[in-house]
Amino acid sequence: MDNNSISRIRIKDIARLAGVSAGTVDRVLHKRGEVSDSTRKKILEIIEKMDYQPDILASALAARKPFRIAALIPHGTGESPFWKYPLAGIEEALNEIAHFGVSVDRYFFDYEDPDSFVRSSRKMLTHSPQGVILAPVCTGESASLLEECNDYGIPVVLINANICTGSCIAFIGQDSVQSGMVAARLMHYGLKDDADVLIINFTREKGNQEHILKREEGFRKYYRNFSTESDSRLIQLNISESASQQPDKILEDSLLSDPDRFGGIFVTNSRVFRVAAFLEKKGLEKPILIGYDLLQESKEFMIKGTIDFLISQKPREQGYKSVMTLYHHLVLRKQVGRTQYVPIDIITKENLEHYTFT
């Protein structure tokens, strides 16, 4: 449509029209002062009138100024394999925009250890990044960091969980309540009779539990739309993940006492694969099993049919978008979306293949 190569208006043109030099126009464009009010106004007027759009290529080439972004997220190993997926998305985004001088430094911390979060965030701040991608797993500590970045004028993009109090430029993640409703829809649609449904929350002592609560809330909300009686068929079971507990023991108590009671099980996070493993081990008649996140651990259970549906939080897309959002903000100086919900993808055995990299 618009032929951006033909006689586009340049800084030189603005300068000529304003009767100043290109350098002065540049000073106005970048708000680095040292320009008299009158000339600044005149230049701004002309820029406005001519709808001047800077050539970002020339700008990046001349400035040769690197944009260093820091990503502060949990280790993607062991307890929370989920977090290795956003990294892939970050990498992908980088591939597309590295020529603008954008780079991402990664700072990891332990999901369950707020001290490690603080340590990592301290280290990050000493490197004074121009933008931060933050997974606010440790709620309190993250809020403090957010304040601090705000003081330093460092823009922050939140991914996965939202604790945005106004001092971050964007949140990228899923609508948890709504995702619980999707899970409930799938459960309700597939349940042959009016069997009970077990809702399993794998809880942690530390770390943000907001997700889990909201997902259960959405799940119940869906059922409540049918009748109050329906809601009473939803039985909640909390299993602590801390070392002292034995998940299998608790599952045994709940599921083996009356094996036919539950027609479906909804696990509110990625630990659904543990329940799947338990069901297989005990050889129980398979209830409908729905959970979250296409982890490698869950994938095989899905292929075998033990897990029926998984809801993806699209972690790769979250990583990708977080980098792109900061790129738009820092490099292109464009407005970015404050709340960027990722779609609530439904994964099942038959469409799993094309989600390999999600």
Add this chain to the structure above:
Amino acid sequence: MDNNSISRIRIKDIARLAGVSAGTVDRVLHKRGEVSDSTRKKILEIIEKMDYQPDILASALAARKPFRIAALIPHGTGESPFWKYPLAGIEEALNEIAHFGVSVDRYFFDYEDPDSFVRSSRKMLTHSPQGVILAPVCTGESASLLEECNDYGIPVVLINANICTGSCIAFIGQDSVQSGMVAARLMHYGLKDDADVLIINFTREKGNQEHILKREEGFRKYYRNFSTESDSRLIQLNISESASQQPDKILEDSLLSDPDRFGGIFVTNSRVFRVAAFLEKKGLEKPILIGYDLLQESKEFMIKGTIDFLISQKPREQGYKSVMTLYHHLVLRKQVGRTQYVPIDIITKENLEHYTFT
């Protein structure tokens, strides 16, 4: 990771190492001849050894050469509203890379009128684009065009339907057989009893019908995995879309003679909204209804619950990827994926909201 701003190797460096001028290195880089074999070899060796990566920003800035892409797709109005969605994705991609001088000219044709396709493609060729995005709806005519582009050395990206014979650089679309299996999975999972299932194909005299056939194939394939008996419960109904026919009349004959026979209906394309409208009008007891594409027309039926699931072909993503693929090929001179399957997204009332722009 790699700090691409610190002492990166430049053309100048290559030139110095080879004992030639920058111009000569450039001639080698762009294969525009006029260089002796010996110097060319020497330069290539050094480029290889130093792992030289051209600075794409400087290159684009200096060359000021526009990249004109042509998109040849059906009108997005009237009969095939589907086709307005890839346009949105094309626009979005353009937003991201217009500063590299990439532009897209759109050439439309009538889905059912091969002549209009030929006319549009003639017009397109007179403008000699550097890359083509083609929706090969008219199979035969598209194949000829593909040959022609091949002769001219114009790279072609196919979207939505694959007729790639080796003379296109990429296909972007959905695995139709697999999508039929996803539909069958949803149908089978939700059917309370062993009711029959009606498969409705809205057929056209002209245009590519491959999709429809493959979707039905996938649907049956899934059922066949359970028993041969299951397959016989799948009843096929073809409805021609040509003006002389009356879809409602045919639906009436099939559905009203034995209203309770079909527990589910699978419509193999976006015309599922017509079946939904019919069901509502007749006030029939609602069978499970599954179809394709989140058209505006279908959306309301989904919200009301008449349509249970839609499978999205992600048309916006197809448009986006088609432009990006040509950008990678033409501008970045990178290898691109030959077959780029888009995910098979399952849409239902509860996750529909976040698909607004798909």
Add this chain to the structure above:
DNA sequence: CTGAAAGCGCTTACAG
């Protein structure tokens, strides 16, 4: 507060 000049890395005529 302002301007002139040099430079970012690559490409493009032009001269030889």
Add this chain to the structure above:
DNA sequence: CTGAAAGCGCTTACAG
């Protein structure tokens, strides 16, 4: 077949 010079549009010291 090859090189030197000018230029793409913007930014950055530096001099005044």
